[in-house]
Amino acid sequence: MKLSQKEAVFASEVVTRFELYNSLFLTLPFYQVKHTGMLLPFFTSHCEEGVKQQLSPEDIIASFFGQYEQYVQASDRFDLLFRFIRYIERQVVLFDAIEDSAFTRTGRSEETGNLEVLLRQVAENPALKKELIEKFKDFSLRLVLTAHPTQFYPGTVLSIITDLTEALKTNDINMVNQLLQQLGKTPFFNKNKPTPVDEAISLAWFLENVFYTVASTIQSQIENEFDVPLFDTHQLIELGFWPGGDRDGNPNVNSGSTRAVAELLRKILFRCYYRDFRVLKRRITFRGVEGFMNNLQDLFYENSFNNVADPSDRQAEIIENLQQTKDVLIKDHDGLFVAKVDDLIRKVKLFGCYFASLDIRQDSRILRTTHQSCRSEGLLPAGYDGLSEEEKLEVLQFTEEDHPCAADADDLAKDTLETIRLMKKMQHAGGEKASHRFIISNCQQASDILQLINLFLWSGWKKESLTVDFVPLFETVQDLHASADVMERLYTHPFYQEHLAKRGNRQVIMLGFSDSTKDGGYLMANWSIYQAKIRLTAIARKYGVQLAFFDGRGGPPARGGGKTQRFYATMGKEIANEHIELTIQGQTISSQYGSFDTAYYNMEQLINAGIISSRQADDKDTLNSGQKGLIDQMAEESYKAFVGLREDPLFLKYLENHSPLKLLSQINISSRPVKRNSGSELKLEDLRAISFVTAWSQLKQNIPGFYGVGTALKKAKDDGLWHEVKDLYEQSGQFKTIVDNCMMSMSKSDFRVTSYLKQDAQFGHFWERLSAEFDLTHQMILDLTGNCMLMEQYPIERKSIGIREKIVLPLVIIQHYALQKLNEITDEEQASIYHKLVIRTVYGIVNAGRNLA
Known part of the structure; x- marks a missing residue:
């Protein structure tokens, strides 16, 4: 069968190169690496044949070792199995890097088009240009990074993968060999369970090394194509962040970790600014800008490397100094290097003093308990807890009364109130967008949101300056069916109407795939979410509310992943789609946003999908x-x-x-x-x-x-x-x-x-x-x-999956062999070894699954 052009490119650029570079693994600094590398192909073939014959993993392993006299002792067998695991983990990384290095030649599909095509059409069609100006003034893309563990390489490994990808692009064999050597000595997993701050540090790698540049580049390209300001009142691309803020079911997240993550994001951002500023300073050596440049030098350095007491939002000050510098360049120096100043201004407008908005999330059951714990302060009517939902909505009092947490409140209630106060401090340090959303998991009724607003008013916030968006999360099939009724009660509630008006009459609603899939299965989950979006859109339009859906989407299709851009491009007119917001997590982060090329491609696809969906003239997707x-x-x-x-x-x-x-x-x-x-x-x-x-x-x-x-x-x-x-x-x-x-x-x-x-x-x-x-x-x-x-x-994706499945099949067999043995043995020492075998195989199998996304 004749291969298509892209399949042929994939075969030569990915498959053949993987086979060639795979030979370098025999030089890795492992114990008995050559012996391991020579035996692994035989073990892989043995596993493949055993699976075809439908043998048990225990029989497959036993018959393999039966061929080799030197592996009579159990300790020797365990040693070889662990060496196989370590070797395969690195093979997965190599395949990732080779696929990424060839992405621009093999990864682009024509499913939804790209920005280059769209902007070229704009240049040739004045009517389309006018239409898109209006679309872009109303459209935004928000990507929210979450720490859900569907794939997590340490930052050190991510850096190696990035460098390896670049070396592979130029076929720099010496550098590839050195990086594989480094990879061989670098641990792939933590000996200790990471803290929420550790997770934030890992994810911040992507902010610093990928999103900082890609978001600015995409917005710059779009701005340059139009001769009118598009993003003066809103951002095209926004970033959100959950590590340190998502405390739903995670007792390890508290106000202390939230504060530490907010400080971390701010400091990393200022270091990005400082790096850009140093490049700028090497070029702008003219008279007339010394004062502005000195101000920026002090400001960037101080916030990058020192612990600033009571930090404040410096965005306006930074932009003012950059703008003054730009004015001098235009007036006195022929506009030399103005583009570099504009680039930094754009980044400061995009990321402010916060980098990514730190979302706060907590389960409604915890929030209800917290609300109840405040009864001792006399802030709730007598018998409130026994009232019906309708009665609660009638009697809820929104009283501004700043008071400390009740002494007898439990730790989660205390943390909730401390975090609410902390959000105000985070907004002071980084601007409103530093932390302006509170997500209510398991949201089941309108009072879940209104009671949370009460908690804010009891914690130092004022009604007139409550710069917070309250985001209900509907996830189970039952909650999705009830969601429209919940939102109508909110839209018709006088106090919430006033609050929504102050927030630009815009409501964000989060819909989660994970629990709905677990609750109702794949097809029902997808259909329930689609129907909920139709009903929620109709209710929002009825009350003049601008609706933005925030989709909790994971890597695998079972968690809402898969072909995300096509999901958004085919919404139809009954569903609000002016703003695309989604979580990206696990293997989705590293596979779709792990490098400039992949991140640029996937972000432009989502932007294009949103624009296409809103432009469908024939409404064929409704x-x-x-x-x-x-x-x-x-x-x-x-x-x-x-x-x-x-x-x-x-x-x-x-x-x-x-x-x-x-x-x-x-x-x-x-x-x-x-x-x-x-x-x-x-x-x-x-x-x-x-x-x-x-x-x-x-x-x-x-x-x-x-x-x-x-x-x-x-x-x-x-x-x-x-x-x-x-x-x-x-x-x-x-x-x-x-x-x-x-x-x-x-x-x-x-x-x-x-x-x-x-x-x-x-x-x-x-x-x-x-x-x-x-x-x-x-x-x-x-x-x-x-x-x-x-x-x-999808022949390329099918081939990629096939190769990855072949690479990790030995890990799958080893894991199931170990699980079989654990169900049979009682010896604690051997059980401990089998436990370690299972745990180590999970890493490689999960990491190889990146193309689930």
Whole structure:
């Protein structure tokens, strides 16, 4: 079969180069590295053959070692397995770097276009230029970095990957070899669990080394194409930040870590400014600017390297000095180096004195408890807690009464009130945008937001200067269905109406995929969110509210990831889409925003998707009532199938026994516990979605990304609706995206790895249930799409996934072998070794999964 041009480029630029550079691994500074490198291909082939024969991981490992007389002792076998793991971890990094280095030649798709094409059209079409001026004046993209542990290389490894990518671009073999040597000696994981501040330091690497430059470059390109000011009153690109602010279910986050992260972000930003300023100072050596340049020198240096007592927002002062410098250059020095001054002015306008807005997030149940703890101060009417929701909305009093936290309040309540006070100090230090959003997780009623406003008014904030946006987070299927009613109560509440008017009549609503997928399965989660967006948009438009959806999207499709830009480009007219806001996390950060090229591409794609969605003249992406009814039927059928599986008594037991779920808490890549209520027995509702999805992905089953879809499609076909479903796939960009992302999840699944479980006395029937749904979904999706294989329309991504799966297959087999042994042995010393084998394999398998995003 003839390869397309891009496939041929991928084969030569990625596949062939990986094979060539892979030979350099034999020079890595590992113990017995040559021996390891020589045996690994044989072990990989042995694993592949064993999986084809559906052997158990224990049999695969035993038969491999049976071929080598020197591996009779258990200690020698363990030693080789750990060496394989270490070797493969570095192979994953090499493949990442080679893919990134070839990204500009292999990674660009024509799905939604790019800025260059859009701006070229603007130059040739005055009418389009006028239209886009209005669009850009109203549009923004907000990317929020979160520390959810779906992939986390230490900053040292990220720096090596960046340098390795650059060396690979020029085929600098000597430098590549040196960097691989460095990689061999650099630890890939922490010995201790990171603190929230540690997580912030890791993520700040991306702010400093990628976003600082890319955001400015994109905004500059757009500004230069239009001859009118576009971003004087708003930013095109905004950055948000969760480490240190997201305390939902994370007892390790407190007001102290929030303060430390805010100070860290400010200091790192000023160091970025100082580096740029030093370049500027080397060029601007003229008379007339000395005073302004000296002011800037002192200001940048002081805030970069010293601990400033009571820091304040210096943005206006910085811009004033830069503007004065620019004026002198234009007036007296022929405008020399004005572009460099403009570049720094643009960055200061983009990032202020805060770099990224530190969002605060807490669960509504904690906020309710905090509100209740203030009753001793006489701030709540008698019997308030026993009132109905309607009665609470009637009697809520918004009294400005600054007082300390109640002495008998619990630690979480005290921290909540301390953090609310801290937000005011953060705004003083970095400007309003330093911390201006409080997100209420598990938001279920209007009083959850209004009571939080009370807490602000009781903590030193004033009604007239309450520069905070209150963001409800709706995530479960039930909460998504109720969300529009909750928001209508808010929009019609007199006090909230006044507050919203002061905030520009703009409401941000967060919708999360993770818990809705865990709650209702893949298809129902996607459909519930889509329907909620339609209802929430209608309510907002009814009351004249400008709505911005903030999407909590993870890396894998099961957590809302996948082809994100197509998701936004196909919203339709019924959904507000003037502002795109989404979380980026885990492997999504490093895979899509880990370098200038990838970050630029993905940000321009999102901007372009938002503009395209708002310009759709024929409204082809808006679903009609028949299409909605069809998806609704399929979502209900899928939901019944998933809930039936979830309620199976073996559901959690299966995950606990055959995935690394119980051991995830020992993996030092996150400060967050694996589950809420960490001291209690494991319950599905307490299990964090990230742990839930990770456990299934380690099993190579990815149940949250497809289960129930096949059942739903088959029911539609049996009911004589197959022609309508096929038309829906062809006509609806949203439904096509849902199906294509489902295919991506399935492409990362391999039920052969666990096929030995069909003989298991306890879990055999349960495994067959999972496998049967996978086979059915596979069959139905190929029938629906007319393809011969999954992801046939995305050959480069399919090839990338295939190579990555081959690289990590030995890790998967080692992990499942260790889990098998843990279910059999009682010896504590050996159990400890098997624990370490499982934990070490998780890193490589997760890191290799970057193309889930």
